[in-house]
Amino acid sequence: MLHFIANGLVAVGIILQLLALRPVRRLITLLPPGRPRFSWYVLSSLIFIFIIGYGAYIPVFWGSHEQFADLVVPAVFFLGACFVLVVNLLSLETARDVRYMAVLERENITDPVLGIYNRRYLERRLATEVARASRYGMTLSVLLIDIDHFKRINDTYGHPVGDVVLRGLAQLIVNTVRTTDIVARYGGEEIMVITPSTPVKTAAQLAERLRKAVEEAPLAIPADLHRELDKMRITVSVGVACFGRQAVDMKELIQNADKAMYQAKREGRNRVVVGCAPDA
Numbered sequence: 001m002l003h004f005i006a007n008g009l010v011a012v013g014i015i016l017q018l019l020a021l022r023p024v025r026r027l028i029t030l031l032p033p034g035r036p037r038f039s040w041y042v043l044s045s046l047i048f049i050f051i052i053g054y055g056a057y058i059p060v061f062w063g064s065h066e067q068f069a070d071l072v073v074p075a076v077f078f079l080g081a082c083f084v085l086v087v088n089l090l091s092l093e094t095a096r097d098v099r100y101m102a103v104l105e106r107e108n109i110t111d112p113v114l115g116i117y118n119r120r121y122l123e124r125r126l127a128t129e130v131a132r133a134s135r136y137g138m139t140l141s142v143l144l145i146d147i148d149h150f151k152r153i154n155d156t157y158g159h160p161v162g163d164v165v166l167r168g169l170a171q172l173i174v175n176t177v178r179t180t181d182i183v184a185r186y187g188g189e190e191i192m193v194i195t196p197s198t199p200v201k202t203a204a205q206l207a208e209r210l211r212k213a214v215e216e217a218p219l220a221i222p223a224d225l226h227r228e229l230d231k232m233r234i235t236v237s238v239g240v241a242c243f244g245r246q247a248v249d250m251k252e253l254i255q256n257a258d259k260a261m262y263q264a265k266r267e268g269r270n271r272v273v274v275g276c277a278p279d280a
């Protein structure tokens with residue numbers, strides 16, 4: 001009887017270890033290549049070695065379980081296998097939760113139409129950048145970009161085409177600015193670019209480069225949205241503002257960018273207006 005229990009515990013331990021390999025395999029597919037993934041490969045190799053060890057135990061100690069104390073080792077083997085299985089299942093569940101939370105967090109800060117950061121993130125990030133610029137005496141500029149006569153596009157071709165144009169513009173801006181710049185939707189058809197550690201002269205040059213890039217690169221319109229229209233030319237008006245004497249906080253920075261952008265509209269659109277002194 002003892003002999004049966006001992007070998008039974010070890011045999012179930014083998015099955016549990018084999019089952020424990022499944023969550024490890026799934027976990028590995030969730031992880032990007034790198035050290036954690038490699039570590040899980042190492043762990044699955046260790047489980048293989050355990051399985052071989054368990055398998056070897058049965059024939060080696062066959063018939064040697066005569067008293068109750070002889071069950072200690074098989075019991076430890078069994079509990080060890082339970083432990084490995086539970087840890088692997090929990091690790092998989094945790095990895096899935098973390099991944100899900102990362103997706104939620106990304107969705108929470110992303111505009112669903114434009115695919116860039118949303119207003120919530122913009123405000124949080126701008127507050128951080130203003131605090132950093134103020135604390136370390138660094139330069140900080142923002143660009144407010146608004147599509148000219150966007151209402152006409154919506155009215156003529158419909159809102160879905162308007163959405164595609166907005167998305168195309170957002171992508172063009174993301175591709176034109178530095179990776180350290182932050183591109184976010186400020187409002188309806190307004191996009192803001194935060195350019196940390198950037199003096200007004202450089203920000204103005206970037207604004208002009210963006211304006212020109214938009215003017216020169218017609219945005220593609222998918223055939224299923226509009227049969228006759230495959231490309232759309234748009235222009236933008238850009239307001240530039242900088243942190244410093246004329247804007248001592250986030251509110252003033254946004255106000256100045258807004259004022260400069262509306263001045264660009266008044267002056268005929270498709271232009272850049274810099275709303276701060278050249279030495280800022």
Ligand SMILES: Nc1nc2c(ncn2[C@@H]2O[C@H](COP(=O)(O)OP(=O)(O)OP(=O)(O)O)[C@@H](O)[C@H]2O)c(=O)[nH]1
Nearest residue numbers: 113147148149150151152154159162163188189265
């Ligand atoms: N398709 C689409 N349109 C939007 C979205 N958000 C705002 N709009 C539209 O953007 C247009 C903004 O129009 P206006 O503020 O009058 O400005 P405009 O026609 O661009 O003219 P100017 O800015 O003066 O050059 C409105 O028609 C809004 O409905 C959006 O997410 N998708």
